[in-house]
Amino acid sequence: MPRRKHIKIAEVRTFENVFDYKQENVEQHIINYLGSDKPVTLELGCGQADYSINLAKLYPHRNFIGVDRKAARLWNASKNANSEKLKNVAFLIAYIEKLNEIFQRIKAEEIWITFPDPYPRRSSIKKRLVHPRFLEVYKNILLPEGKIFLKTDDDTLYAYTLKVIEEEKLILHKSTDDLYKSDLLSEEEKIQTKYEKQHLAEGKKIKLVCFSFNDIA
Template sequence: MPRKKYKKITEVRSFKNVFDYKNENIKQELLDYFANDKHFTLELGCGQADYTINMGLLYPHKNFIGIDRKPNRIWNASKNADKLKLKNVVFLIAYIEHLADIFPGSSVEEIWITFPDPYPRRSSMKKRLTHPRFLDIYKKILISDGIVNLKTDDTLLYDYTLEVIMKNNLRLLKETNDLYSNTNLSDEEKILTKYEKQHIEEGKKIKLISFGL
C-alpha cells in the first residue's frame, strides 16, 4: 500500500469529525456530537463528500453525515470540511449495509446517493444502492415523508431504479435523464461531485431521481 494511503488510514479515526461504525457506542457518539434533536441528511458512498460539505455550507443549522467504507476517502472529506470550519458536518466510515444498526428509526430526513458504482452485471444487481434490499434499510431510518435522491451518469442504473420505484409503488417525486438541461434547479441539485465533474467532462448526461419510500 502506498505510504500516503497508509498514513491516511491509520490517522483518520483520530479526527474529531470522523466516526467508525465499529465503535461500540456509535449511535450515542453521533447524537452527542450534534447535541440537537434535528434529523440527519446522509450522503451514501460520499467519497470526498462534495454533497455533504456543500449542503453543510448551504444549511448551517442542519445535520449532515457523509458515509463511505473507504477510510482514505473519508480522510480527504474530513480535511476539506476542517478547512471550511464546518461544525454541522461529520463523516462515518461504514458500509451502507449497516445503516439500520447505526441510525435510530425516523432519524433521517434525506438521503443522497451520489454517483454510486452501477454494478451493471445481473449477478451483482444486489449491490446496487437502489436495490430493494437497500431500500428496506433506508425505510427503517427515514422519516415518513423522507426523500431519497439518486444522482448518476449511468443509464442502466437510472432505468433500473425507475423500474424498482414503479414495481414497488413508491412515490416518484422527480426524474430527469438530463439534469442540466433544466433551468430551475435547486441549490442542492446543482452541487457537483468529483465523479460528476469527470462524467460531465466526458460528455455524459447527468440523471437525477428523487423518491419517497
C-alpha cells in the same frame, strides 16, 4: 497499498468529526458531536463528501452525515469540512448495509446517493445501492416523510431505479435523464461531486431521481 493511503487510514480515525461503525456506541458519539435537535441529511457512498460539505455550508441549521466504507476517502472529506470550519457535518466509516443496526435514534429527512458504482452485470445487481435490499435499510433510517435522491451518469442504473420505484410502489417526485437541460435547478441539484465533474468533462448526461416511501402532501 501506497504508504500515503496507509497513513490516511490510520490517521482518519483520530479526527474528531470521523466515526467508525466498530466503535462502541457510535451513534451516541455522533449525536454528541452534532447535537440531536436538527434535521439530518445522509450522504451514502459519499467519497470525499462533496454533497455533505456543500449542503452543510448552505444549511447551517441542519446536520449532515457522510457515510463510506473507504476510510481514506473520508480523510479528504474531514480535511475539507475542517478547512471550511463546518461543525454540522460528520463522517461515518461504515457499510451502508449496517446503517439500520447503527442508527436507532438518528432518522434522516433526506438521503443523497451520488454516482454510486452502477454494477452493470446481472450477477451484481444486488450491490446496486437502489436494490430493494438497500431500500429496506433506508426505510428504517429515514423519517416517514423523508426523500431519497439519486444522481447518476449511468443509463442502466437510472432505468433500473425507475423500475424498482414502480415495482415497489414507491412515490416518484422527480426524474430527469438530463438534469442540466433545465436552468431551473435547486441549489441542492446544482452541487457537483468529484465523480460528477469527471462525467460532465466526458460529456455524459447527468440523471436525477427523487422518490419517497410514502405519499408526502
